[in-house]
Amino acid sequence: MILKGPALERLFKKPWIWSYLGTLIVWLITVSFTKGQGAGDIITAALSFATFTVIVGLGQMFVITTGPGNIDLSIPANIALSGAVTMKIMDGTNDMLVVGFLVAMGCGLLVGIFNYSLIRILKIPPIIATLSSSFLVLSTAIAYGRGLKVKPPPFLADFTTEMVYGVPMLALVVIGLAFGLSVVLHRTLYGRSVLAIGQNMRAARLAGINVERIRFATYVLSGLLASLCGLALAGFSGGASLNMGEEYLLASIAVVVIGGTSVAGGRANVPGIWGASLFMFLLVTMLNTLGASGGVRLIMTGLIIIAVITAAGGEKQQH
Amino acid sequence: MSTARSRIVDLKDVTKKFGAVRALVGVNAHVDAGECLGLVGHNGAGKSTLMNVLAGTLSSDDGVITIHGQDLAAHYNVRQAHRNGIRCVFQELSLCPNLTVAENVRVLHTALKGVGWKQRARRLIRDKLEEIFPGHGISTDDVVGDLSIGKRQMVEIARAFTVTTEPLHLVILDEPTSSLDGITAKQLLKHVRKAVSKEQSCILISHLLGEVLDYSDRILVMKDGEVVAERPASEFTRDSLVAKMGTVIEEGSAKVEDPAHKVRGTTPLMVRAQDKYQETGVELLAYKGEIVGLAGLAGSGQTRTLIQIYDAAIKGKRTEKTAVEGPVALIAGDRQTDGIFPLWSISQNVCIRSLKRMVKGWMIDPAQEDAMAEKWKNKIKIKTMNMDDNILSLSGGNQQKALFARALGSDAEIVLMDDPMRGVDIGTKLEVYELIRTEADSGRTFLWNTTEMEELNNCDYVYIFSEGKIVSELARDDLTEEKVLRSSFEKGN
Numbered sequence: 001m002i003l004k005g006p007a008l009e010r011l012f013k014k015p016w017i018w019s020y021l022g023t024l025i026v027w028l029i030t031v032s033f034t035k036g037q038g039a040g041d042i043i044t045a046a047l048s049f050a051t052f053t054v055i056v057g058l059g060q061m062f063v064i065t066t067g068p069g070n071i072d073l074s075i076p077a078n079i080a081l082s083g084a085v086t087m088k089i090m091d092g093t094n095d096m097l098v099v100g101f102l103v104a105m106g107c108g109l110l111v112g113i114f115n116y117s118l119i120r121i122l123k124i125p126p127i128i129a130t131l132s133s134s135f136l137v138l139s140t141a142i143a144y145g146r147g148l149k150v151k152p153p154p155f156l157a158d159f160t161t162e163m164v165y166g167v168p169m170l171a172l173v174v175i176g177l178a179f180g181l182s183v184v185l186h187r188t189l190y191g192r193s194v195l196a197i198g199q200n201m202r203a204a205r206l207a208g209i210n211v212e213r214i215r216f217a218t219y220v221l222s223g224l225l226a227s228l229c230g231l232a233l234a235g236f237s238g239g240a241s242l243n244m245g246e247e248y249l250l251a252s253i254a255v256v257v258i259g260g261t262s263v264a265g266g267r268a269n270v271p272g273i274w275g276a277s278l279f280m281f282l283l284v285t286m287l288n289t290l291g292a293s294g295g296v297r298l299i300m301t302g303l304i305i306i307a308v309i310t311a312a313g314g315e316k317q318q319h
Numbered sequence: 320m321s322t323a324r325s326r327i328v329d330l331k332d333v334t335k336k337f338g339a340v341r342a343l344v345g346v347n348a349h350v351d352a353g354e355c356l357g358l359v360g361h362n363g364a365g366k367s368t369l370m371n372v373l374a375g376t377l378s379s380d381d382g383v384i385t386i387h388g389q390d391l392a393a394h395y396n397v398r399q400a401h402r403n404g405i406r407c408v409f410q411e412l413s414l415c416p417n418l419t420v421a422e423n424v425r426v427l428h429t430a431l432k433g434v435g436w437k438q439r440a441r442r443l444i445r446d447k448l449e450e451i452f453p454g455h456g457i458s459t460d461d462v463v464g465d466l467s468i469g470k471r472q473m474v475e476i477a478r479a480f481t482v483t484t485e486p487l488h489l490v491i492l493d494e495p496t497s498s499l500d501g502i503t504a505k506q507l508l509k510h511v512r513k514a515v516s517k518e519q520s521c522i523l524i525s526h527l528l529g530e531v532l533d534y535s536d537r538i539l540v541m542k543d544g545e546v547v548a549e550r551p552a553s554e555f556t557r558d559s560l561v562a563k564m565g566t567v568i569e570e571g572s573a574k575v576e577d578p579a580h581k582v583r584g585t586t587p588l589m590v591r592a593q594d595k596y597q598e599t600g601v602e603l604l605a606y607k608g609e610i611v612g613l614a615g616l617a618g619s620g621q622t623r624t625l626i627q628i629y630d631a632a633i634k635g636k637r638t639e640k641t642a643v644e645g646p647v648a649l650i651a652g653d654r655q656t657d658g659i660f661p662l663w664s665i666s667q668n669v670c671i672r673s674l675k676r677m678v679k680g681w682m683i684d685p686a687q688e689d690a691m692a693e694k695w696k697n698k699i700k701i702k703t704m705n706m707d708d709n710i711l712s713l714s715g716g717n718q719q720k721a722l723f724a725r726a727l728g729s730d731a732e733i734v735l736m737d738d739p740m741r742g743v744d745i746g747t748k749l750e751v752y753e754l755i756r757t758e759a760d761s762g763r764t765f766l767w768n769t770t771e772m773e774e775l776n777n778c779d780y781v782y783i784f785s786e787g788k789i790v791s792e793l794a795r796d797d798l799t800e801e802k803v804l805r806s807s808f809e810k811g812n
Contacts, residue, residue, distance in 0.1 A: 187682040189674055196671060199660040206649045206657055207671050207725065208633070266662045 015260025018311050019275030022258075022304075023282055030286040040166060042285060047171040050277035052236075054174050055229040056248050057255040057273040058181050059222030063126075064256050066218050067198040067265035070126050074115055075226040075252050077134035077141065079245030082107040082230030084145030087240045092151045100153070104231040105224055111137055112223025116216045141242060149239045156235035170232060175274070182270035194218060198265030251280060258308050279308070325352045326388070327488050327520055328373065328405070333382030335368055337712065340704070342368040344544040345382070350489055353518040355511055357535030357552060359528060360564055361744040362716025363702045365544040366524050370491050373522075374407035375400035387488075401427075404488030406479040408495055412471050412655075416464030420444055420474050423463055430483040447477040451510045452503055468653045469617035472498040476507060480514065490514070491522045494715075496530060497741040498652075500617035500770045501804070508534045526744050527771075528557050540564055561745065583609075583780065583794070589733055589764045591642045592628050593789070601789040603782050605733070605766055610759050612778030613768040615807045617738075620787035621768040625649065625735045628766070632733070645764075648672055648731035650722050652738035652768075658722045659710050666692035666706040668721050672729040695724035700750065716743045723751060727758060734758075736767045740774065752777050772800045783807060 011017055027046075031039045056075050063072045082104045090100040111133065118129035151157075162169035185191035193214045196204040205211050229248070234240040257263060258279065259272025283304055287297045328350045335343040343365050350356050360366050371377040372384070375397040384392040386403045400407075414423045421440040425431045431440050441459040448455050452473050463471055472495065479490050492511070496504035511521050511534055525531050531538060531552070538555055540548040540563040548563040586607035593602045603624065605611045613621040632643040651657030660668055670677070670688045677687040692706040699720050703713060710718060719739065726734050740748055755777065759765055767778060775781055781793045783806040791806040 183682070187685075189678060189683065192667075192671065192674055192683065195662075196660055199662050200656070202656055203651070203658050203660060206629070206651060208648070208729075209671075210633075262662075266660070 016269050016272030016275050018308055019258050019260070019272050019279050022308050023275055023279040026279065026282045026286045030282065030289050033286075033289055042282070044163070044166055044168065046278050046281045046285070048168045048236075049281050050274070051168065051171045051174045052229050052233050053248065053251045053255055053277040053280065054178060054273055055232065056222075056226050056252040057259070057277060058178060058270070059225035060252040061256045061259070061261050061268050061270070061273055062181075062185075062194060062218050063222045064253075064261060064263060065194055065198045065265055065268040066215055067201055068263075070215070070218075070265070071130065071253070072115065072219065072222045072226075073127065073130040073249065074111055074134040074137055075222070075229075076245030076247075076249045077137035078108065078111045078223060078226035079230035079233060079248060080145075080240070080242050081111070081137050081141040082227035083234035083240030083244060084141045084242065086231050087150040087152060087234050088145065090150075090153045090156070092153060094153045094155045097153055097155055100156075101231065104227045107230075108224035108227030109220060110223075111227070112220030113216075115223065116219040119219070120212065120216070138242070145240065145242060149241070151239055152235040156231070157238065160232050160235035170236070178270050178274060185268055185270065190214065190217060195266055195268065198262075198267070200266075251277075254305060255280060258305060326350075327352055327386065329383075329385040330369075330373070331383040331385070333369070333372060333379045333384065335365075335372060335377065335379050340712075341544050343372070343379070346541075346544070346546055348539060348546060348549075350520050350522060352488065352520055353515055354536045355515050355521045355523055355534060357531035357538040358522055358524045358541065359526075359531055359538065359560060360541035361746055362720075363714040364541040364564075364744075366541055367493055367714065368544075369541070370407060370493050370522065370524065373400070374405060374409075374491060376407070401485055404486035405491070406487065406489070407491040407493065408472075408476050408479045409493055412468070412475050414463045414471055414475055414478075417462065419460050419462055420457060420466075421459045423474065424478055424481060427478055428481065428483040428485075430485075443481050443483070444474070444477060447481050448473065451477050451480065452506050455503075467618040467622075468498045469500065469503065473503060480510070487519060489520045489522065491524075493524045494526070494741070495523070496525060496527060498617065498738075500615075500807075501772075502616065504530070526748070528560050528745065532557065532560070564744075564746070587644070589644050590628055590766065592624055592631075593640045601782065601792050603766075603789055605764050605780075607732075607764055608759050608762050609779045610755060610765040610767060610777060612775045612781035613766060613784060614770070614775055614781050614803050615784035615790075617770050619784040619807070620789075621784050622737050623787070624784075624789075625737050625766060625768055628733075629735055643733065645732035646730055647733045647735055648726035648729045649735045649737065650726045650739040652736075652741045654715075654718055654722055654741075657737075659718055661709075661711055663710055664707045665696075665701065665703060665710050665713065665721055668710045669695055669706075669724045669728065672725045672731075676730065691728055695728050699724050699727075699754070700747075716747055719743050720747065720751075723754075727754065732762070733764045733766070736765060736769075738768050738770065740769070740771070772803065775803065 027042065030042060060072055060075065063070050085107055086100040086104045089103055090096040115130050115133050118124050118133060119126050160170050164172065185194065193204065193209045196207065196209055197211055197214055201211060230245065233244055237244065255273050255276035258276035260269040261267065261272060283301060284297065287300055292300060326349055330346060330348045332345045332347065333343055334345055346369055358366050368377065372379045375395055378395065379392065382392060383390055384395050391399055415426060421437055421444060424440040424444045425436060445459050448457060455473055457466065457470050457474060463474065466474065476495055495507060499507065508530060511523065514521060523531060523535055532555060535552045538550060538552050538560070539546055540560065542565050584606060588604060589607050590605040591602060613624065615621060627641055628643055629647055629649050631638065631641040632647040666688060669692050673691060674683055677684050696706050701720050701724070702717050710721060713721065723739065755765055767774065769775060775798060779795050781798055782789050783791045783793070783803055785807055793802060
């Protein structure tokens with residue numbers, strides 16, 4: 001160990017450190033099993049696939065940070081909708097690229113507004129509101145996206161699979177996105193308001209924060225990011241499919257929690273989202289490499305996630 | 320040292336550190352059966368820490384804790400404290416807000432079990448509430464979160480005095496009267512004397528020195544984590560207590576003389592409000608530069624009116640009942656639920672209301688944030704080494720100061736104060752009164768909900784609430800305690 005004393009101690013107090021530590025350990029086990037074969041490829045693959053989890057995880061993180069009860073379950077449906085709609089509109093050519101992107105953002109905006117309206121106007125708890133809206137959104141996607149599979153425009157397909165020195169281009173962009181959102185979270189009025197509301201909604205209102213406007217913006221943000229993910233995923237996997245968002249329901253929540261964001265709200269952690277997404281991917285890779293059967297893989301995934309959360313959650317509530 | 324009475328608690332050289340802050344520096348104290356021990360000191364003097372150690376909620380770093388003659392320091396905790404008949408009514412209330420009054424009683428008394436426990440819990444707390452606070456108006460099936468802070472405090476106090484299987488020897492009352500109005504506070508203090516006459520003991524912590532002088536047998540004065548004086552209550556006077564605490568106040572300085580002898584109505588009208596449910600009656604008016612008091616029994620509609628004014632200002636919503644000219648800020652008395660952000664530093668807590676003006680481009684300028692925090696740390700004397708420490712590292716009174724800094728440092732022209740001096744010591748109070756007066760003279764308008772006469776004396780004009788309505792108004796020169804009390808009991812029309 002090069003780091004010593006207080007510096008190391010401070011590092012271990014960061015809630016995100018555990019997800020990176022887990023990532024490293026899982027990678028080492030995998031690589032030692034394959035005797036070093038494909039060590040670099042595994043990292044490249046992890047970065048490629050984790051990117052999509054990071055995009056939706058960031059949105060989910062903002063939602064969860066606004067306080068207990070806030071969650072967005074419409075992410076998978078949103079991914080499916082924006083994938084289907086944009087692929088059909090762009091119809092495999094580069095001509096409609098900008099329009100496609102704008103339409104994707106439009107989908108996200110609408111889903112976000114719809115979610116928030118259910119929560120606010122009909123006073124439905126977010127967990128039910130976003131779940132029921134996801135059925136509606138998915139039905140729309142099915143109705144619209146019926147028929148043949150459309151290939152993504154060449155530019156989008158290239159961009160989402162482009163490598164820069166073995167690092168996926170898209171991952172670099174999303175690292176930038178995460179950095180940007182980290183600044184938003186800590187250094188802008190919006191971000192501070194999100195953190196304040198998550199700690200104490202009543203106090204936030206009395207401190208002059210427009211609570212409902214911030215919650216609205218947050219659900220819209222999550223919607224936008226999920227739609228962005230749908231667009232990128234469709235480009236990456238050669239076309240949209242209606243079930244391509246499925247795995248991101250639990251994944252988006254899991255990376256938020258493993259990444260050290262407080263489920264009770266008010267404390268968010270952006271670097272942790274990346275660490276946790278890499279960890280989740282490498283964990284499955286490791287279990288595959290070790291030759292675990294489907295059942296064992298699920299059990300191990302569950303147990304290891306619990307272990308990481310326990311380790312990361314060791315941080316005591318300050319009183 | 321022979322003791323005629325049996326000694327319940329004996330603390331020797333108890334120390335406690337929080338990081339670099341020495342909260343307790345070798346404290347010696349004892350409590351005998353059948354006495355009321357008064358405990359006074361400034362915010363951060365270590366009173367609450369000492370009581371937390373005694374109640375078992377904090378463990379001491381060093382020292383001897385002897386309870387009923389047994390040394391328990393090594394493995395002392397809340398269970399031990401309860402088993403030995405020591406109960407504590409904390410300054411930060413400790414009831415579960417999602418449970419009913421009766422269910423909260425069950426939380427303390429594990430003996431209430433089996434068929435019909437709820438019925439027994441109801442009877443237990445109802446009888447005790449009747450005994451201590453006759454006419455309390457609390458139903459045992461009320462959910463605690465729905466009760467006003469005053470009523471929650473009454474439930475918490477009554478619960479501490481209930482007995483099932485475990486004995487009751489000592490009740491610690493940490494600022495018990497700060498959320499109660501004058502009448503219920505008297506009822507409680509009377510009950511304390513009654514309990515003492517039955518060989519039970521109490522520790523009474525209060526910033527209202529009159530209470531401590533009148534109702535304690537012996538008084539302990541703490542300063543900077545040490546006991547600096549201990550004498551029978553009869554040997555102290557208000558002045559000698561204050562002197563021991565370390566503040567010198569001149570006689571009568573709590574009553575500020577009217578500097579410019581303002582004439583009402585010569586400055587612009589800032590706030591006009593009538594209670595939402597009020598059909599007729601007095602209308603609340605506040606002119607620029609005035610300090611307007613909202614008086615009456617606790618929970619008579621003062622807080623609701625303040626929130627109504629606040630909402631009207633925030634939403635820019637002007638109704639028939641409310642009109643507000645200018646930005647507002649609110650200082651909450653119930654700081655746990657309405658005030659602080661527990662995950663944040665002191666600095667972040669102070670600056671949240673003023674972030675808008677610190678934005679450069681898109682981002683908040685950290686330098687301006689630090690500057691504001693530092694400025695108010697000095698101006699209002701927040702007792703901390705570092706404004707970047709967590710807000711909860713401060714004592715209750717200092718947390719309240721941070722909330723004052725948040726409001727006074729903002730751009731608000733109208734400051735609404737909802738009984739903001741709960742748990743604030745007398746020295747700080749005088750500083751804050753002074754600050755409020757200066758701010759008012761420079762054109763800020765204050766609306767001040769308070770149940771303490773001393774604070775009403777600082778107001779230019781006072782409105783008195785009863786049963787949700789404003790029943791009368793008094794100019795500063797006409798203000799007397801008797802008039803306020805009489806109006807407080809007036810039936811609303």
